[in-house]
Amino acid sequence: MVDSIAAPLLRMSGITKHYGGVRALENADFDANRGTIHALLGENGAGKSTLIKVLSGVVQPDTGTISLDGTPIEFANPTEANNAGIACIFQELSLLPDLSVADNIGIGSPPGPFGLINYRAQRRLAEELLARVGGDGIHPSATVRELPLSRRQIVEIAKALARNPKLLILDEATSALTAADVEKVFTLLHKLREDGLAIIYISHRMHEIAELADMCTVFRNGRKVETFRAGTKSDNAIVEMMIGREYKSVFPPKTEKSPSLLPFSRFATFPGKTS
Numbered sequence: 001m002v003d004s005i006a007a008p009l010l011r012m013s014g015i016t017k018h019y020g021g022v023r024a025l026e027n028a029d030f031d032a033n034r035g036t037i038h039a040l041l042g043e044n045g046a047g048k049s050t051l052i053k054v055l056s057g058v059v060q061p062d063t064g065t066i067s068l069d070g071t072p073i074e075f076a077n078p079t080e081a082n083n084a085g086i087a088c089i090f091q092e093l094s095l096l097p098d099l100s101v102a103d104n105i106g107i108g109s110p111p112g113p114f115g116l117i118n119y120r121a122q123r124r125l126a127e128e129l130l131a132r133v134g135g136d137g138i139h140p141s142a143t144v145r146e147l148p149l150s151r152r153q154i155v156e157i158a159k160a161l162a163r164n165p166k167l168l169i170l171d172e173a174t175s176a177l178t179a180a181d182v183e184k185v186f187t188l189l190h191k192l193r194e195d196g197l198a199i200i201y202i203s204h205r206m207h208e209i210a211e212l213a214d215m216c217t218v219f220r221n222g223r224k225v226e227t228f229r230a231g232t233k234s235d236n237a238i239v240e241m242m243i244g245r246e247y248k249s250v251f252p253p254k255t256e257k258s259p260s261l262l263p264f265s266r267f268a269t270f271p272g273k274t275s
């Protein structure tokens with residue numbers, strides 16, 4: 001993690017969002033720093049996805065302010081958020097399966113003169129980005145449909161990086177991947193963190209967060225409960241923050257003979273969700 005004494009890259013303050021009569025976020029605050037992987041934790045319905053939707057221009061908040069790099073921002077739609085340097089990856093990939101890898105990666109890039117696509121430039125961009133994300137073995141002219149899921153996820157990340165974002169958000173983006181493929185994505189995210197990106201990561205798999213995150217923020221009932229450094233709280237303390245009451249672990253207490261290398265139980269998922 002890059003320690004930052006400067007202002008955070010992202011600052012969300014006092015965000016409230018209702019869907020009709022349902023309060024999804026209530027006066028919520030959230031900061032994210034450059035060079036940091038920040039996990040968002042919370043039970044189902046805590047407001048995590050709504051926070052991300054506000055941040056990525058999918059929905060607009062009722063009240064509250066957002067600033068990026070110290071500049072106040074408001075997004076009317078996802079394209080505006082994208083243009084400002086915010087890229088979002090969801091569990092459902094956004095790739096068009098019948099197009100090539102290069103077409104998918106270049107899809108958001110502005111066309112050349114006379115509105116024409118410069119295929120050579122598009123292919124070069126795809127090659128550069130695939131190399132950056134460790135997808136060297138993926139051919140830019142391969143059709144996305146031909147690729148296994150883990151490779152598609154790599155292409156999705158390459159596509160997200162095509163606009164050179166400052167902030168990369170992954171919302172349950174690794175849920176469909178095998179453990180081995182998740183490891184590959186984590187290696188890539190660590191590399192992107194070293195490049196200075198701010199990364200926000202949502203997952204219900206506690207062991208993933210323990211392995212990946214530098215910082216954690218817990219949400220409950222649409223509000224931020226606490227932000228803390230990963231590894232500084234026990235599993236139970238985190239679950240209690242998430243559910244707002246005492247939690248008796250369903251896992252046997254650790255013995256000296258079975259130390260856990262991770263601050264969270266290896267196979268634990270958060271209550272209320274299976275992965």
Ligand SMILES: Nc1ncnc2c1ncn2[C@@H]1O[C@H](COP(=O)(O)OP(=O)(O)OP(=O)(O)O)[C@@H](O)[C@H]1O
Nearest residue numbers: 019022023024042043044045046047048049050051
């Ligand atoms: N489009 C919508 N219309 C009505 N209510 C919604 C809508 N989207 C979310 N909600 C409600 O807003 C609250 C916050 O939901 P949100 O999806 O942000 O939580 P979450 O923490 O991301 O949960 P999950 O882990 O299940 O995705 C919940 O009560 C949810 O039912």
